[in-house]
Amino acid sequence: MSIRGLKKKQPKTFKVKIITVDAEMEFSCEMKWKGKDLFDLVCRALGLRETWFFGLQYTIKGMCTWLKMDKKVLDQEIPKEDPISFHFLAKFYPEKVEEELLQEITQHLFFLQVKKQILDEEIYCSPEATVLLASYAVQAKYGDYDPNFHEPGFLAHDELLPKRVLRQYQLTAEMWEEKITAWYAEHRGIARDEAEMNYLKIAQDLEMYGVNYFPIAQNKNHTDLLLGVDAKGIHIYSINNRFSPNKSFEWSAIRNISYSEKELTIKPLDKKAEVFKFFSSQLKVNKLIFQLCIGNHDLFMRRRKVDSIEIQQMKAQAKEEKARKKMENQRLAREKQLREEAERAKEELERRLFQLEDEARQANEALLRSQEAAELLAEKAQIAEEEAKLLAQNAAEAEQERQRLEITALKTKEEKRLMEQKMREAELIAVKLVKESDRRAKEAEHLKQDLHEAREAERKAKQKLLDITRPNYPHVAKYSQYSPTDSREANFDKGSIKLDLKDIDLKRLSFEIERERLDYLEKSRKFEDRLKELKSEIHALKLEEKQSGLYS
Helix, strand or coil, X not given: CCHXXXXXXCCCEEEEEEECCCCEEEEEEECCCEHHHHHHHHHHHHCCCCHHHXXXXXXXXXXXXXXXXCCECCCCCCCCCCCEEEEEEECCCCCCHHHHCCCHHHHHXXXXXXXXXXXXXXXXXXXXXHHHHHHHHHHHHHCCXXXXXXXXXXXXXXXXXXXXXXXXXXXXXXXHHHHHHHXXXXXXXXXXXXXXXXXXXXXXXXXXXXXXXXXXXXXXCCCEEEEEECCCEEEEEECCCXXXXXXXXXXXXXXXXXXXXXXXEEEECCCCCCXXXXXXXXXXXXXXXXXXXXXXXXXXXXXXXXXXXXXXXXXXXXXXXXXXXHHHHHHHHHHHHHHHHHHHHHHHHHHHHHHHHHHHHHHHHHHHHHXXXXXXXXXXXXXXXXXXXXXXXXXXXXXXXXXXXXXXXXXXXXXXXXXXXXXXXXXXXXXXXXXXXXXXXXXXXXXXXXXXXXXXXXXXHHHHHHHHHCCCCCHHHHCHHHXXXXXXXXXXXXXXXXXXXXXXXXXXXXXXXXXXXXXXXXXXXXXXXXXXXXXXHHHHHHHHHHHHHHHC
């Protein structure tokens, strides 16, 4: 057979995308497959055996519809898309989750779906119950609470509470996380499947759990009501109250359910009771209600019959699995406890080791500090010794300086006394010089007077000489024959002798006066120099006295 012939014989397929609550899968389906073929394929892929709770849902023209198991997939009114999308969801709900949900995968799928319905507010839950349910959801996701690992903010990206509850209370995300964590910490030791089961056990007691609501009218006047179908029966609600039904029909009390076009009839088991009729908006709604009623009624009757061999086997396996898991959990708990104890012991040893190391380090540091202190004290002792020597040396120098100053002071006193004596002597000398000066001045005055008198006498003598010589000029002619020259010479000689004598006395006197004057000037100069020296010495003594006073 050729390859072309093989290709022709291969069945045609179409693609399907299956969307679960937490995953997506794609399958290739044969064109002739019925809904059950596709459903079984999905259940095998999930490892699901409790298939009677689930179905494949799709949306067409804004209405959610379930895929029929006995009809071909492509013959049903499904969306025209590639791949065709179906949601794998729980179609029917158990009355008691703990008894009916046997497989862990079944329990997990129910947990995820119910949790989503509560968060989407399809199932009403009180704020207190939502916090408790959120704590079990956190336990199922994160395991046991560990404050070292689960630090504040670790739930920031998890959706755990309905938006209605968040709006109702003005609490921050940190406050909600604190409330949830307080419950979460109490669930220590609970495994994931136990946490999910505890979640479902709380959720199954909620009024809207497992109820499918449909808008209906009790009569053709279109009085708006809601019809709810769940695992226990059919309930009639007012349009604004989905919690408390106005009327209920349990499955055990219903004899027959039928529909005709838009009308649906419920006949009670009691033939005398009133037959309940209602009207829906369209025939598809009646068909959907009828399917749900049949499925829930079948499950209701199955629960009250003896379990089939398959169910018994599944329950036995589930029981064994639970026992095995329980033992496994206990073993894991023991191992975890032992590991925690070992970790605590290790931490204690590490802490003790760290403490000992710290103590050793502190001891070494103390030893180093003591050594440094000893070295520092030795240095300080050496410095103190040097300072003592230096102070002793300074004291000796100070003593020497004191003695020197005392000697200087004594010298200064002696010098001062000598200077005072010299000053007194200088004063005496000055007095003597003044007296001598006065005496010399008087002598000079007398000498000047004598000189004046001598000069006056000289003048008079010269005048007298002139007077004497002047009358003799007329006799010169008369007595020229008598040798006038000789007589004149004789007269001149006599006058010259007298004049020479007088001149000698004057010169001598002038010389003595000049000599006395020079002596006086020389003594005055020496006296002034001596006075200057005395002033300088007195000034130097005063400076020394001031310095010696500062030293003292």
